[in-house]
Amino acid sequence: MTANTPRLLRHPFHEHALIFQELSESFRFECQICGFSSKGVPAYHCIDCEFFLHKWCAELPPEIQHPSHPQHPLVFSTSSWNLRCYGCRKALRGKWYQCFDCRIDLHVGCAAATLPPPEEEEHKDEQKHEEEMIEHFAHDHPLASFHADAPNYIECKACGEGISGRVYGCRACIFVLHESCALAPREIMNHPFHPQHPLTLLVNSKPSFRCEICGSRRLFAYNCNECGFILGVNCAVSIMHPPPRNDQSCSTDDRRDHIHHFSDHHQLTYFHAKLEFPATCRFCREGISGDFYCCPDCLFLLHPSCSKLTQEIVHPLHPDHPLIFQEDRLKCSLCSSYLYDFVFKCEECPFGLHVRCALQSLSSRKEELTLDSEFFHEHPMSLRCLKGCKSVCIVCEGPVKGLGYTCEICDCAVIHKTCAELPRESERQPIHPQHLLLLLSKPLDKSSPCFACQESSGGFTFCCDYCKIQFHAHCAMRRQTLKHQRHEHSLSYFDKIGCELYSAQCNVCYDDCRIDFYRCVPCNYNLHFSCMSLPPSVKHEFHFHPLVLRDRVVDEYYDYKEQYCDVCETLRNPEHGVYYCEECNYDAHIDCVIPKGDLERGRQMKDLMLKLKLKQLDKDISIAEAKMEELKKKWEMSMEELEELKKKKRELSGAMEAELDRA
Numbered sequence: 001m002t003a004n005t006p007r008l009l010r011h012p013f014h015e016h017a018l019i020f021q022e023l024s025e026s027f028r029f030e031c032q033i034c035g036f037s038s039k040g041v042p043a044y045h046c047i048d049c050e051f052f053l054h055k056w057c058a059e060l061p062p063e064i065q066h067p068s069h070p071q072h073p074l075v076f077s078t079s080s081w082n083l084r085c086y087g088c089r090k091a092l093r094g095k096w097y098q099c100f101d102c103r104i105d106l107h108v109g110c111a112a113a114t115l116p117p118p119e120e121e122e123h124k125d126e127q128k129h130e131e132e133m134i135e136h137f138a139h140d141h142p143l144a145s146f147h148a149d150a151p152n153y154i155e156c157k158a159c160g161e162g163i164s165g166r167v168y169g170c171r172a173c174i175f176v177l178h179e180s181c182a183l184a185p186r187e188i189m190n191h192p193f194h195p196q197h198p199l200t201l202l203v204n205s206k207p208s209f210r211c212e213i214c215g216s217r218r219l220f221a222y223n224c225n226e227c228g229f230i231l232g233v234n235c236a237v238s239i240m241h242p243p244p245r246n247d248q249s250c251s252t253d254d255r256r257d258h259i260h261h262f263s264d265h266h267q268l269t270y271f272h273a274k275l276e277f278p279a280t281c282r283f284c285r286e287g288i289s290g291d292f293y294c295c296p297d298c299l300f301l302l303h304p305s306c307s308k309l310t311q312e313i314v315h316p317l318h319p320d321h322p323l324i325f326q327e328d329r330l331k332c333s334l335c336s337s338y339l340y341d342f343v344f345k346c347e348e349c350p351f352g353l354h355v356r357c358a359l360q361s362l363s364s365r366k367e368e369l370t371l372d373s374e375f376f377h378e379h380p381m382s383l384r385c386l387k388g389c390k391s392v393c394i395v396c397e398g399p400v401k402g403l404g405y406t407c408e409i410c411d412c413a414v415i416h417k418t419c420a421e422l423p424r425e426s427e428r429q430p431i432h433p434q435h436l437l438l439l440l441s442k443p444l445d446k447s448s449p450c451f452a453c454q455e456s457s458g459g460f461t462f463c464c465d466y467c468k469i470q471f472h473a474h475c476a477m478r479r480q481t482l483k484h485q486r487h488e489h490s491l492s493y494f495d496k497i498g499c500e501l502y503s504a505q506c507n508v509c510y511d512d513c514r515i516d517f518y519r520c521v522p523c524n525y526n527l528h529f530s531c532m533s534l535p536p537s538v539k540h541e542f543h544f545h546p547l548v549l550r551d552r553v554v555d556e557y558y559d560y561k562e563q564y565c566d567v568c569e570t571l572r573n574p575e576h577g578v579y580y581c582e583e584c585n586y587d588a589h590i591d592c593v594i595p596k597g598d599l600e601r602g603r604q605m606k607d608l609m610l611k612l613k614l615k616q617l618d619k620d621i622s623i624a625e626a627k628m629e630e631l632k633k634k635w636e637m638s639m640e641e642l643e644e645l646k647k648k649k650r651e652l653s654g655a656m657e658a659e660l661d662r663a
Contacts, residue, residue: 009044011058014051018044018058024529027495027516033057034109035094036151047514056112056150064097066111067171072099074106085110087174088153109152113163114171117146134168136182138203138220139175143168143182156181158220159234160207181220181233188222191231192239192271193296197224199231211235212299214278238277242270242291259293262311262325263342264300268293281306283342284356306355313344315353317361317369321346323353332357335385357385360403364417371405371420375441377413381405386414395419395460396474419473426462430490431476431521432469437462444470452476452521454498475521482518485536486551486577487525491518506531508577508590538579540593542567543586547579553587567592 009018013032023029025040029052042055063075068087074097081103085092087110097106132145138157148154148167154174156163158181163169168183169176188199193213199222202209209221211232222231257270263283271294273279279288283306293302311325317334323344330343333350334357345352353361364383371381376395386404391414393400400414407413426437431452443457445468450457452475462476463469480490486507496515497504504513504524508531513519518527537548543566554574555563563574567588572578579593580586 009058011044011053012062013053014046014049016046016048016051018046018051018053020044020055021516022530023516024493026493027529031057031094031151033060033095034107034112034151036109038151045515047512054151057108060108060112064111064115066097066106066114067116068106068114068174069099069102069104070172072101074099074104074111076108077105081105085153087111087114088155090153093153107153109150110154110174112150113148113152113154114169114174114176116171134182136168136177137186138177139170139173141170141173141175143170143175143177145179148176158182158184158218159232160216160218161234180237184233184237188236191222191236192241192269193231193294193299194224194227194229195296197226197229199224199229199236201233213301214280216278232278234278238274240272240274242272259307261293261302261307263302264295264298266295266297266300268295268300268302268307283309284359285341286356306359309355309359313358315344315358315362317353317364318346318349318351321348321351323351323358328352330354332385334358334361334383354385360385364403368417371415373420375424376405376415376420377407377410379407379409379413381407381413381415381420383417393419395422396477397459397472398474426476429462429476430480431471431478431492432462432464432467433522435464435466437464437471437476439473440470444468449498450475452478452519453494453496454504456498482527482532484518484527484532486527486534486549487520487523489520489523489525491520491525491527493517494519508534510576534590534594538593540579540588542588543581543584545581545583545586547581547586547588547593549577549590550580550587551577553578553580555585555587563587565589565592 007020009020011018020042022042023040028037028039029043029045030037031043031052031054033053034057038054044053044055044058045051063073065073076095077098078095082105083091085096085107086104087106092105092107095108097108097111098104133142134145136143145166145168147165148163152163154163154176155161156178157175158177161178163176163178166179167176168179184201186201191199201220202223203220207217207219209219209223209230209232210217211221212230213235214232216232218232220233222233222236223229259268261268270291272291273288277288279301280286281288281292281303282300283302286303288301288303291304293304293307294300309325312322315323323346325342325344327341328343328345329338329340330345330352331338332352332354334353339354342355343352344355344358369383371383382405384404384406386400386402386406391400391412392398393404393414393416395415396419398416400416403417405415405417405420422439424439426439428435429437440461440463442459443461444463446457448457448470449455450472451469452471455472457470457472460473462471462473478492480492482491482493484491494517497513504519504526505511506513506517506526506528508527511528513526513528516529518529518532519525534549537546539546552575554560558564560574563572564570565572565588566586572589577590578587579590
């Protein structure tokens with residue numbers, strides 16, 4: 001959190017105060033202004049309601065002056081005369097800015113992503129600002145380099161993908177290009193897929209260029225003037241030759257730079273693609289990233305793993321006859337969908353598999369094709385390839401992809417293959433290591449919440465008959481993903497917890513844990529994501545030695561209830577973590593050593609520093625006064641000595657005068 005970010009915020013769109021929080025990549029929320037579902041970004045949220053706002057959305061003013069419509073200001077609105085955004089030309093979603101006079105609507109995100117910085121920042125460094133402008137052949141106006149941080153619906157004019165991060169754009173026209181697309185070379189010589197002629201980057205007023213790799217139509221494309229060969233910008237710049245292998249890796253690396261494959265009569269060459277490469281494997285139809293094989297003549301792309309498939313396979317789900325690779329229209333015996341594509345088909349039986357389904361089920365057994373267990377579901381279920389299924393598993397409530405069981409009668413009944421193989425009596429789980437847990441299709445007690453997340457119980461649960469507690473199946477199966485130095489056990493991630501009747505307190509900041517935290521259920525040890533980044537030791541200006549993070553420190557020289565922080569000199573809880581110097585028996589609140597960063601804590605720390613400075617000044621004054629007192633005493637002694645000498649001098653002078661008078 002930056003210094004000028006308020007910890008608490010009152011927003012007109014919500015009745016309660018909102019609190020600022022840094023959120024993890026695991027926590028997903030929907031912003032109530034822009035409507036985007038986001039994760040891993042700072043946000044304001046209400047601790048009582050599931051109300052979230054992106055930090056940048058919450059800070060947007062109710063009225064803006066946007067370069068795309070400089071004639072009038074745009075104001076927040078939820079009513080519209082239009083169906084599409086003036087900037088991205090897509091359907092209006094969430095809230096938007098509107099000009100009532102001109103009847104123009106602009107998505108909040110599209111407006112925020114292309115707003116110029118405030119004037120005081122924009123003109124802070126004129127020379128740098130000028131250097132960030134470029135002339136681009138595809139647009140009449142100069143393009144400025146800026147960060148499009150707010151989520152938006154704007155697409156890059158070159159590749160058609162959404163924009164974020166560093167971009168080049170004309171804010172007045174809302175013409176935006178990714179930085180890589182804007183700086184893409186105008187001409188490419190010796191492209192791996194078309195080395196015989198140069199490729200020139202062209203632009204059209206309509207998306208009429210059709211890429212020969214991914215098949216998408218774009219405004220921008222690389223074109224060969226001699227052959228008419230066309231590549232989209234992404235496909236053109238994402239493909240490269242893999243780095244050469246060194247001599248040491250040649251013996252163990254099974255990569256072959258060229259192969260002959262039964263699926264294509266040409267030789268296939270080994271290439272490398274960046275992550276944003278939009279093409280798919282011709283066999284399994286899965287996306288390609290990293291290494292792949294390709295025939296530059298017919299643009300036949302293949303995963304290295306798919307290239308190892310032979311023309312004839314014996315599949316465990318149909319072991320009686322071989323499956324032959326061919327191109328045909330087939331209803332897949334696993335996913336039940338029709339597809340005209342490459343398939344593995346039995347020549348004697350009505351059995352066939354799409355390549356993707358064949359790959360995913362190679363380790364399955366024939367008896368696994370059906371699940372006939374009333375414990376899981378009242379109807380028999382069939383093994384399927386569940387990619388693209390929008391249902392969730394009825395056992396673990398997780399998203400479904402890969403292999404799973406579905407019911408032909410109940411559309412919503414889906415079970416992961418791995419969940420269907422769970423034993424009824426589970427071994428000791430980390431979430432409750434004391435006793436065995438029993439898997440039940442219904443809660444042991446519907447009135448009791450899940451012991452882990454404190455949400456109401458329903459569906460499949462793991463129960464401990466000895467302790468009379470129960471867990472959601474997805475909570476009991478939750479993976480322990482974090483080992484933190486402040487706790488002996490690994491911690492599991494929870495996106496939220498039902499805290500109405502139960503308090504889960506963070507063991508670092510001692511505030512309630514409601515969302516986005518890590519938890520050890522057996523120990524009731526909780527840790528906010530934002531409280532995780534505590535260094536094991538720190539060097540602090542208030543102490544000479546490094547301070548080490550400790551779970552608890554009890555100063556034996558004081559009563560248990562009279563433990564003090566040596567920085568702020570206030571009482572501390574001895575059971576709470578501290579930073580500690582063993583050599584000096586010096587302990588300090590974590591917040592005193594590493595401030596939370598909010599304004600209130602900032603003021604407290606400033607006051608604390610002022611108090612410490614005042615203490616130091618008082619000490620220095622006392623020393624100076626002591627020195628002055630000592631000097632004063634020395635001066636008084638010197639004065640007395642001086643008076644004594646003067647007195648002796650007068651006495652001696654008087655005696656000399658008297659002697660002269662007698663003579």
